[in-house]
Amino acid sequence: MVGVRENHARLRYLLLGGCGSGMSALAEILTDANHILTGMDQSISAACQPPFLPHADVEWLPWSETLSSSVDADVCVFSPAVGRRSPLVQQAVARGIQVQSLHECLVNVYKARQQLCVAGTHGKSTTTAMLSWVLESCGRAPGCFIGGRQIATQRSGQLGQGQHVVLESCEFNRSFLTFSPAVGVLTGIERDHFDCFPNQDDEDAAFVEFAQRISSDGVLIYRSDCRRSRAVARSAACRTASFSLDSSGIDWNVSETKLDAAGSHFQLQPRGRRSLTVTLSVPGRHNIANAVAAIAAAAEVGVAPEEAAAALAGFRGVHRRFERRGVYHGMVLVDDYAHHPTAVRETLRTARQVFPNQRIVAVFEPHQVVRTRSLFLEFAEALQMADEVLLLPVFAAREHVARRECCRLSGDLVRQLNERGTRAFLFAGIDQILSRIDYSGKPSDVLLTMGAGRTNLIHDELNRRLQRHSVA
Structure with a gap:
């Protein structure tokens, strides 16, 4: 059997892009191995706190394009989103810090x-x-x-x-x-x-x-x-x-x-x-x-x-994979990571099996312009399985695309769905989606969010509202 610490010395790791799903998993692994972790991510600021990771011990720093002289690390690990060409990675190299990609680090561990x-x-x-x-x-x-x-x-x-x-x-x-x-x-x-x-x-x-x-x-x-x-x-x-x-x-x-x-x-x-x-x-x-x-x-x-x-038989699933998020004024809340037409189709098919007699309201945030363009008709065909579709602008992720193009492409998808007989609407952001839910949601509805971006935040806000109401 292999020992828990793999016989390695205790090292200081700097995790760049540390809030991503892969880097969060790595943080838990390195914490298990008793290493010392510092994390940076572009999502962290004075107004946006880092995620709570109950099984990872990370000191989080706000994002900066300059690597502070106070950062002391033996190894710098960068996420796929950050990339090897990042100025921070290059500064780490210049300071003699060993640099690894996420997957190179996993192989070493x-x-x-x-x-x-x-x-x-x-x-x-x-x-x-x-x-x-x-x-x-x-x-x-x-x-x-x-x-x-x-x-x-x-x-x-x-x-x-x-x-x-x-x-x-x-x-x-x-x-x-x-x-x-x-x-x-x-x-x-x-x-x-x-x-x-x-x-x-x-x-x-x-x-x-x-x-x-x-x-x-x-x-x-x-x-x-x-x-x-x-x-x-x-x-x-x-x-x-x-x-x-x-x-x-x-x-x-x-x-x-x-x-x-x-x-x-x-x-x-x-x-x-x-x-x-x-x-x-x-x-x-x-x-x-x-x-x-x-x-x-x-x-x-x-x-x-x-x-x-x-x-x-005892496996309970993975967060954001047809995850039940609660009930909001009678509406069943379900969240899924689906962002490919096949995954969207299977998720909606599952919703029909689990909720055969209920109206399915799908909230979808397309992920990446190039994927949405390339699979446009496939997305339209898959989303037709919902009774109503609420579309957000395309989440461009790592693409450098103007917001108007993200809105235009989602608008084209809305038009395609309406031409096919499926009620579909375009919304500028999550706040507008929340208003729509409060205005036209029915107690018997199933609200199914899909996407690899931020659609899970809809459920976070709806559950916060319920908590505030229960306290009041």
């Missing part, structure tokens, strides 16, 4: 561990969380790095004491090519991250390289009803194992699926083993696929499918 890496366009965070949950429940004490916070543990990162680490492995900026998996999971591939991959061939090549980084005695677990995943699997030098929700004759076959408001139930038939019943408390067909991938990966490190299935 976990260099003695066996890496279980979860990649793919959709379901990475939930599948990583499920696999980590299974291994933890079965006494394996894994490390983990997850792009979302688990509801049960309130953690997204953990050093762990066991020989395995479960790593969410994102293709953005090809960062997943930093890892060297013993077990690789590929949940499926669709066009995304248009700013990183100019065409599908370039994107496929990155996933092929990921598969080829798996150790020769390792395994790639892939979704066989995805054509692009099948092509990647054919390129792998390691053993492969397939799973699917729609096919037979594969290694992990699903049948007798039942979906309801409480979750899902299905039969899982592993090749060469007896069939077993799996029950999940997280709803949605997509979560069945996530669970099968997690069970298959756990089996590769010695966890029996029956043990894994029993553990998953």
Whole structure:
């Protein structure tokens, strides 16, 4: 077994972009390892406090383009959003501070561990969380790095004491090519991250390289009803194992699926083993696929499918993944991270399954202009599944785009939806959305927010209003 501190000296880390989901997870891991952490993020100011991370001990500093002489660090870690070319990173280099990307830091922390890496366009965070949950429940004490916070543990990162680490492995900026998996999971591939991959061939090549980084005695677990995943699997030098929700004759076959408001139930038939019943408390067909991938990966490190299935019955999910946020004057509040047409469609489909007789009011903030333009018609088709759509301007994220272009593109999407017969409206910001909810929301409505930006803040404000009302 690997010791908690990995036999490293206690170091001083400077985390640039420390409020992001990945860096927050890293902060928890480094806190577990007893390192000293200082964090900086552009979102922190006198008016905006840093996030509360119950499992990370970070001294937060306000953002500055100049690295203060008072900052004393052995290692500077930068987030993908900050990037290696940041003036702060260059100043750290000039001062002789060791500089690492987020993923380079993870590799250094976990260099003695066996890496279980979860990649793919959709379901990475939930599948990583499920696999980590299974291994933890079965006494394996894994490390983990997850792009979302688990509801049960309130953690997204953990050093762990066991020989395995479960790593969410994102293709953005090809960062997943930093890892060297013993077990690789590929949940499926669709066009995304248009700013990183100019065409599908370039994107496929990155996933092929990921598969080829798996150790020769390792395994790639892939979704066989995805054509692009099948092509990647054919390129792998390691053993492969397939799973699917729609096919037979594969290694992990699903049948007798039942979906309801409480979750899902299905039969899982592993090749060469007896069939077993799996029950999940997280709803949605997509979560069945996530669970099968997690069970298959756990089996590769010695966890029996029956043990894994029993553990998953207690899995409560990940924040911002169809997360129930409460009830506001009778309206059910649900938040999801969906920002790709497929994820939007699956989230709305799940809402229809969980709330079959209720009006679904979807609030959507498109994420990135290039993604919204490239998948414009797909977004319109997916959003049609809602009864009413409240659109915010595109959240440009790392793009340098004028706000008027963000508004224009969302306005085009509103017009497209109305032409298709779906009531849709454009709002300038969250305050206007909140006013609309108070003005026209019905007690029987489901308010479903979707997006990778700030839509979760709507629920924060609605719950604050309820608290103020209850105190008054």
